[in-house]
Amino acid sequence: MMTDPISDLLTRIRNGALARHDRVEMPHSKLKEQVGRVLKSEGYVDDVRVSEGEGPRTLTIVLRYGRDKSSAFDGVRRVSTPGRRVYVRHDRIPRVRSGLGVSILSTSHGVMTDKDARRQKVGGELLCEVW
Structure with missing residues (x-):
């Protein structure tokens, strides 16, 4: 399971x-x-x-890989876990690596990036960060 x-x-x-x-x-x-x-x-x-x-x-x-066979991302981190849920408002969504990465949120409007959530002014559960 x-x-x-x-x-x-x-x-x-x-x-x-x-x-x-x-x-x-x-x-x-x-x-x-x-x-x-x-x-x-x-x-x-x-x-x-x-x-x-x-x-x-x-x-x-x-x-996806680059020309030198390097991965398209440098790191990935799970933020909200089943034992510790993390919810954020649209104005409190953290920036990942000074805007170079992306946070993925589960909102009432579906799963979206931090930029889309800020633009639509919707918060939700902060699933993970990718950079």
């Missing part, structure tokens, strides 16, 4: 990037898919696919 699927997602992406894998696969959930789509829109991963076959659905994330 998995207690924190977002941490599992971030750990699989981090470990896959460190091992220079082309893609990582994991069990599917709507929240993980939405976080993956935000990472894709911000340019940290190349593609997010959901397998539609028999049995349980799987989420495949295609990792």
